[in-house]
Amino acid sequence: MKKISDSTIRRLSKYYRSLEQLIENSIDTVSSDQLAEMDGITSAQVRKDLSFFGTFGKRGLGYNTKALKEQIGDILGLNRKWRVAIVGAGNIGRALVNYAEFSKQGFNVCLIMDTDSEKVDEQIHHLTVKDAAKMKEHIKAEKIDIGIIAVPTWAAQNTAEELMDAGVKAILNFAPISIKAPKGIHVKNENTAIEIEALSYYLTNGSG
Amino acid sequence: MKKISDSTIRRLSKYYRSLEQLIENSIDTVSSDQLAEMDGITSAQVRKDLSFFGTFGKRGLGYNTKALKEQIGDILGLNRKWRVAIVGAGNIGRALVNYAEFSKQGFNVCLIMDTDSEKVDEQIHHLTVKDAAKMKEHIKAEKIDIGIIAVPTWAAQNTAEELMDAGVKAILNFAPISIKAPKGIHVKNENTAIEIEALSYYLTNGSG
């Protein structure tokens, strides 16, 4: 398969969400123009992004919202369940346990772990905190696909390695450092500090 | 000033954090190679990024960690305090109130609001939840610089407009839609759904 850019994937994810909204409002058809407007980009970009994966529209008409959502879902792998584990039962870990957008999109948080014995056995919504010292066996038992790192910075790389060692192939990292991983392991970072510091930059240096 | 790309700003933010780490470990000097290694990029990229703002290194030697951190801090506007307000006292809002990385970098969360009367007056760490119906006066009274949107998707655009109406010039949005804002207002999105869906894509479609 042709190499698709990360920006394209991220935009597909946006289109998917916009399509959900349209479907909720019983709108059956959408043009690349409308979709672009919703996501703050250009219509050419929308069409180009979709063209990498096939031809989904009807010339002169636009796209069928339900069909397109389904197709993008197939591309992104959202038409199945993913089993997710969270490491770290602090503020972020807790907030993620029942993050609505996860369950809605088929990301099933079925394990949360921590090393702190004070937190182990604690109940967080539907989950009981497990001991991260036994990470490998928990991960195996729960057949985890995606691991989320929500531990302090100093423990993040180590946690990543334990996850990989347990067979996890995809990691979402909330710690503000870049995780080192071998090829074949997929890592994405969610770094709120970067976003707010970018805002700080633009506030400091005028328009941008 | 020349137009600097968003990617450059985001990387500066990473260098800043890496420099903090080096300083903690009492390392005085760093080369672009080392910095690149820490952040998973190339040394040419590091040097190019810095070159947009001046010449900070010594040929044959590298960069002084403390001096460079200070300079990047100046560029990003981190050598001052920013006053931050959070709208929405749900999971995300709560988690952000005492997010360590914020206070460390001078982002002072001094106001949290919600429309839900059940939540108003509730205590979250050092803050009392205020009524979002009186957003404008709270924002003015607290002289807020940056607003954080942590409300449900359907309320996000409206919340953004209230924040802008109250004079807020920078918004960090946690809702999974793109906020529409006029030029001059800075909006950044933190969308965990996009990141995890990208992971889903790469897991589904092999290496990437």
Place this chain on the structure above:
DNA sequence: GTGTGTGAAGGGTTTCACAGCA
């Protein structure tokens, strides 16, 4: 007529490679 799909053009960011300075 309307709006998609797409090659070609354009613009911007990253990488290369080396001159120059410590």
Place this chain on the structure above:
DNA sequence: TGCTGTGAAACCCTTCACACAC
């Protein structure tokens, strides 16, 4: 010698513009 700073080259992504299908 070692490493920065930087034009030039390479690369990638976005935008343009239009043929074509409905």
